Amino acid sequence: MKSTDPVNAAILYDPQDAAFLMAALKAVGWDKAACLVTDRPDLLPGVKPSRRVRFDEVALDGSPVDPEEALARMRGRLPPEGPVLVDMGWLVETIQGTTGLWAWGNVADRLAGLLGRPVLSLYDRTLTIEEQLQAAFHAHRQFLAPSGLHANPYWLPAELAEGGALDDRLSFMLARLVPDYASLRRDNREGQMFARGATPSWLSPAPPLVGAQGGGPRWHIHCLGRLRVLIGNRPVEWAMPGAAPKKTRTLFAYLLQSGDKGAHADQIGELLWPEAGTEDQKRARLHHTVAMLRRALGDAQAVIRSGEYYRLNPPPGSWIDIDSFEQLCRRGLSLFKRGHDEAALRIYGAAVRLYGGDLFEDLPLEYVGSETDDWCMPRRIWLREMALKLRYDFAKVCMRSGLMREALEHCQAALAIDPTSEGANAEAMKIFVAQGRLDAMHRQHRQYRAAVAAMGAEESYEIQRLYRELSQSAAVSAKAAKEKPKTVGLP
Structure with missing residues (x-):
């Protein structure tokens, strides 16, 4: 790591520690006169209010975040001196893949160079899901810990990350790991440029290295609910002349x-044109539909x-909402089990926003429910x-956090998905009892029994037992309230 390199560093920390x-900041003397970008008043409370900046003041509250606007606003809003600390909690509110984080790495790097000051990105490990952590390997030149500042061998400059060839990216990282190899990168460049493109694409590209990427604009694929695909920031238009x-x-x-x-090809033909006649006719239609899909995606490859x-x-670095959704659900459950309720609320909130409905819910039923290829329904x-x-x-x-109204809303949303859900009905009944709404608890139980009866099933033993326990505890509480002596005021 050169002393002249801008400091665009990441800190991964546990909020319980x-x-x-503070030890990481003190290790490099950056605990004094820092300015902090955050919406959390409890984060580094020692930073004065005059040196705290909200996310909306520097355009980190958008979805997706506009990197150029964020850079311009930061230059205009940040105090004129001191290290810049950025709370990466804004990622939780703008879950749309890792593109925003990669863009942020470029912003942080440019900002550090323009200001001549360190820019430190603070990652709360409880709120950072796996794909974001992987992207952080690409986004930051260094990592900061109590042991000091450490060079990140997986960081790539924007020009290589966005459009560099694989040999250039590998050579750059090799030279970063072992400075002695920097001369090899210079010596080989002419030969690499001569040979590049000569090898035919007979084999699929190798899986990218941690944090590495390249190629054209990344795809953002939303499968939960209506199928939506964005290439860069451009939504794919499926309706074109000559297309179905x-x-x-x-x-x-x-x-x-x-x-x-x-x-x-035969599987696709049978799915899309089951009654189309000959195999040659299906192949011809498939060839045309593939051409239309390539045109819609803007790339023959x-x-x-x-x-x-x-x-x-x-392109490498593309994103699909299902992966983020599954990671958020797992992380939220882990946080809840460990008693980190505030973090669990934020993570679960992001997961709820991401789930737009059933998988591919707007695709025609005759394709989704194919008798010959059950490719969608089990996953849905x-x-x-x-x-x-x-x-x-x-x-x-x-x-558990005392948010009874919100708890009931989530139970009702679950019951809208499946009125026979034991878990959702049980939680709803518990909430009604906690609110003192016994009539509502009894009504919820009746609705559950009606729903399972309509399915030709019977009430589960667990719900029967819970209903008895709740009814008995409510009766005991009501009796105790009646027998409690009234307080008589003195004249």
């Missing part, structure tokens, strides 16, 4: 769930054909059950 963060939008969207979804292995198989070819049901559990787990956190 306040001493760690429903089939084009379905082809994208089908190839997406097929992953790296892709889908056989967006769909790759290998023999009889087709697969999507998203599994994610729906995850969303259901998310809601009543969220209700538990709210109830």
